[in-house]
Amino acid sequence: MPRLNTLASIWLVVTIASYGQTTRNGDGEAYNLTESEYLSLEGGSLLPFPDLTAKVEKDVAEIRSKFPEIRNITHNRKWIPGQVLSTRIRQEQIEKLNTSSYGPLTKVEKIDVKPFFVITVMSFNKPYSPPVLCQKLEGEFGFPCTSNIVYYEYEVDNIAYRMSNSTYVFKKGTGMCKENCEDRLLWEFLVDENGSPSLVQEWVVPQNGERVVIA
Numbered sequence: 528m529p530r531l532n533t534l535a536s537i538w539l540v541v542t543i544a545s546y547g548q549t550t551r552n553g554d555g556e557a558y559n560l561t562e563s564e565y566l567s568l569e570g571g572s573l574l575p576f577p578d579l580t581a582k583v584e585k586d587v588a589e590i591r592s593k594f595p596e597i598r599n600i601t602h603n604r605k606w607i608p609g610q611v612l613s614t615r616i617r618q619e620q621i622e623k624l625n626t627s628s629y630g631p632l633t634k635v636e637k638i639d640v641k642p643f644f645v646i647t648v649m650s651f652n653k654p655y656s657p658p659v660l661c662q663k664l665e666g667e668f669g670f671p672c673t674s675n676i677v678y679y680e681y682e683v684d685n686i687a688y689r690m691s692n693s694t695y696v697f698k699k700g701t702g703m704c705k706e707n708c709e710d711r712l713l714w715e716f717l718v719d720e721n722g723s724p725s726l727v728q729e730w731v732v733p734q735n736g737e738r739v740v741i742a
């Protein structure tokens with residue numbers, strides 16, 4: 528969370544959670560994206576462009592087909608697309624943003640966290656990646672900006688994509704357990720130019736937190 532201090536971050540999390548802004552099911556939100564659209568955004572793209580989304584969909588299908596042990600691992604989204612938060616944005620900046628190439632804004636909601644600050648929740652008419660958008664907005668408009676992060680009650684399975692080197696990390700989460708949990712298992716795959724996946728490494732993070740490379 529760039530430029531938000533620790534206190535602000537904690538309050539942001541508590542407040543957003545208590546206002547139900549971040550829920551597992553994302554009540555009342557605007558976009559229902561596919562797994563490959565989410566992965567494209569999380570991999571570093573501003574929008575889920577069709578070419579990229581098609582590549583990701585094909586890559587993930589190839590990985591699942593070649594490596595059956597990770598076939599059942601699914602993606603769980605990190606944040607709500609097309610939505611950003613700011614604790615320090617002025618009305619004129621909102622108006623400028625609304626009429627900019629990123630706009631229009633479909634909804635602007637203010638949450639007053641007395642006596643700390645006001646959180647402005649801004650929704651856009653496109654399913655932007657919040658971290659990629661925030662970096663642009665901070666540079667071009669000068670207000671601090673953060674993603675609307677989704678919190679999970681327990682450690683979920685996940686898939687992460689990195690556009691920069693065409694790698695995918697599949698993670699088997701520890702699930703709902705509180706004691707005697709299973710270890711986290713992770714696999715990193717590289718998909719080459721021909722669309723062929725290979726296992727780069729496989730590792731386990733046991734409950735004591737120390738990483739052990741398996742392969």
Ligand SMILES: *[C@@H]1O[C@H](CO)[C@@H](O)[C@H](O)[C@H]1NC(C)=O
Pocket residue numbers: 555556557558559
């Ligand atoms: C997205 O899915 C949720 C839950 O199924 C639904 O309530 C909502 O109306 C959907 N939104 C859109 C824009 O399709």
Ligand SMILES: *[C@@H]1O[C@H](CO)[C@@H](O)[C@H](O)[C@H]1NC(C)=O
Pocket residue numbers: 595596597598599
């Ligand atoms: C994946 O799920 C299917 C259906 O629930 C199950 O039969 C299969 O054993 C699972 N595979 C792995 C590797 O967990």
Ligand SMILES: *[C@@H]1O[C@H](CO)[C@@H](O)[C@H](O)[C@H]1NC(C)=O
Pocket residue numbers: 621622625626631632634635
């Ligand atoms: C954004 O601009 C449109 C068109 O000018 C306007 O109708 C809308 O009220 C504006 N929204 C905000 C949040 O300023």
Ligand SMILES: *[C@@H]1O[C@H](CO)[C@@H](O)[C@H](O)[C@H]1NC(C)=O
Pocket residue numbers: 689692694717727
């Ligand atoms: C891909 O990039 C990430 C982040 O820079 C790095 O941690 C990872 O080792 C890279 N993987 C490969 C196979 O190059």
